[in-house]
Amino acid sequence: MRIKEVIVVEGKDDTVNIKRAVEADTIETNGSAVDESALTQIRHAQAKRGVIIFTDPDYPGERIRHIVSQAIPGCKHAFLPKKEALAKYNKGVGVEHASIEAVQEALKNVYTMTEAYESDITQEDLVIFGLVGGANARARREKLGLRLKIGYTNAKQLYKRLTMFQITRKEFVTAMEAILQEEEA
CATH class of the missing domain: 3.40.1360.10 (Dna Topoisomerase Vi A Subunit; Chain: A, domain 2)
Structure with missing residues (x-):
């Protein structure tokens, strides 16, 4: 390669x-x-x-x-x-x-990375999916970073990282649904 x-x-x-x-x-x-x-x-x-x-x-x-x-x-x-x-x-x-x-x-x-991307992911989405605050937030951010291949980030920087890498809401929701299903299994 x-x-x-x-x-x-x-x-x-x-x-x-x-x-x-x-x-x-x-x-x-x-x-x-x-x-x-x-x-x-x-x-x-x-x-x-x-x-x-x-x-x-x-x-x-x-x-x-x-x-x-x-x-x-x-x-x-x-x-x-x-x-x-x-x-x-x-x-x-x-x-x-x-x-x-x-x-x-x-x-x-x-x-x-891009600074000029208008993300359709909201801060509320991060709260709804338990990525900010809460007992499992850090572990979920780690899993999300792995799944989207954007690396781990803290709660404060997560939204910025998702936006800079132009992660769509669909990609975000699909990844989070898979993570939540794994947690339930």
Whole structure:
């Protein structure tokens, strides 16, 4: 599998694992302190070939994703479920720990964020489906992120993430109905 876009990752170990799974070029941010030289490289890559941001499913990874996508609009995003990124014996989480299949699956399901999308999902929908507040809200958001392949997000950011990835109400409701059915089983 050859990836045309340049993949933005956190470090060298991520690059090594991605190159095991696909044929691709990467830019490493070297952690969450994304400097201007890295942003310059990413801007150039975005202009020439496009960029896929593929960071760890943790707070520093989300911070890098936010910094890069704010500085460089139009980047694509690949998400890895946290359970697919766990190191052996739960000693860390990251792209470098994911299986070849998990990396390939994440790169098949990329999204482009947009700010100009009018979502037909409402804040009320989030409350009705128990995604905000309540005992099961976090678990349901995790399941929703997995099912829609948009990554986990907290309650405050969920609506924004659904909107930015242009998730339709139909996709949202279908995913939530499946999650609720699984919970009942």
